[in-house]
Amino acid sequence: MAPPSSRHSSYSKKAQYSVFTGYLLAGLGALLGAGLLALSLWQPSSFAPLRGAANDVVAPAGEGTAMVRNETGNLFDAISGYLSAGSQNAALREEVELARIRLEEAKSVEQENERLKALLNLAEGEAEPVAVARLVGSSSSSSRRFAAIGVGRVDGIEVGMPVHSARGVVGRILEVARGSSRVLLLTDSESVLPVRRAKDEVVAFAEGRGDGLLRIRLINLGTNPLEEGDLFVTSGAGGYYRPGMAVAIVSEVTSDGAVARLIAEPSATDFVSVEPIFEPEAVEAAATPIEEPLAE
């Protein structure tokens, strides 16, 4: 396409100046952007209030799309369910029988657990969730993995609170605004979560890889005890997450750990609940420099 006007600078001083000014302003803008970028990489929370205010405005629109997303997801599940209904029915029936037996066993274990805890004077129960909300959106065009929920400071949300769905851990609160919050999903490449294998005490870190899978990094190096299908749950270390919440299942064993798949995929969940921080004292202690004594 030909340029609509003659856009090369002519002999006119005015035209030359306006071209020059355009370049100058754009160059200054790029420098300004670089400065802002450096500032926000150095202090990631410095623009959080601005972002929060903007997300407060968009969050209500997200509620609508979240509802549509859940409905269409259910529709696809229903259609695919019809295709394999017969054979699945028999298999499920058998599985339910077994699950019932296991459930009764689990109940007795739970009771015994409670009794033992009572003996030890450990008062610990299910934490009451701070809020229940829909995931209203995400940073779907960026390489970071953030999600937004439609509850915020007015609902009692605070930074660091764990977010989970009915299946397991989804992430934790990163920034809080008045009526919306940003969630750091487990799949983000900056997310690290202390986990342990559900059946024994193999402890590890679950790090996001940035492509939807988690990397399980064992803390104790040596022979790799992991196997495909191992379930990892939160270990409670670090103080943010209550121990025993499901996180991931090993899908591939590597030389120094494993690659694991998420159990609670955010896009497949409709509601998530935000729980209070498991051990606020531990989080505070971890944030306090070693030289300072902890306030009692």
Add this chain to the structure above:
Amino acid sequence: MERLNPTARADRYGSRINRVQSPWRALTVPYVTIMLGSLLPVLFLADVMPVVPPIAFLFLIGWRIMRPGLLPLWVGVPLGAFDDLFSGQPFGSAVMLWSITMIVLELIETRFPWRGFWQDWFTASLAIVAYVVVAMVVSGASMTPHLLLAAVPQIALSILLYPVFARMVARLDMFRLARSRRIA
């Protein structure tokens, strides 16, 4: 009297009698589409990898390439700042990258004033690849091969969608310049 052809006094922007272009519409449509493009990806839930193309950026280069001179050279600053509020990138990344994009596209335009659509698509593809990769580098994520691999579908989709966006920009440009205001 013989009936006149009803389109005789109209051009592609509508009837030329009694109608003028609305200055509001002519000046705001590009900015509104780019800002809507910033808002739209927020509503998708991508938990695995970036899948939605950077719609605002596609609109920006679409308007810049299809209508040179319409957007001022410094437009990356305000529009980029708006995009940064919603994109999940650290604040300032779009301000910087969009400003650099505008300067580079301006330089390309002064070097190649006569261009065809294929060349525009090629330019836009280069801009998209560079933008997505650099945005990933400055996003604060730790760079891994998996992260780069996860961005490939997004880049491919964005490049393939550029002609669609160019068509949309052309349509929006017709809407922008339509003679909608009635003069008494």
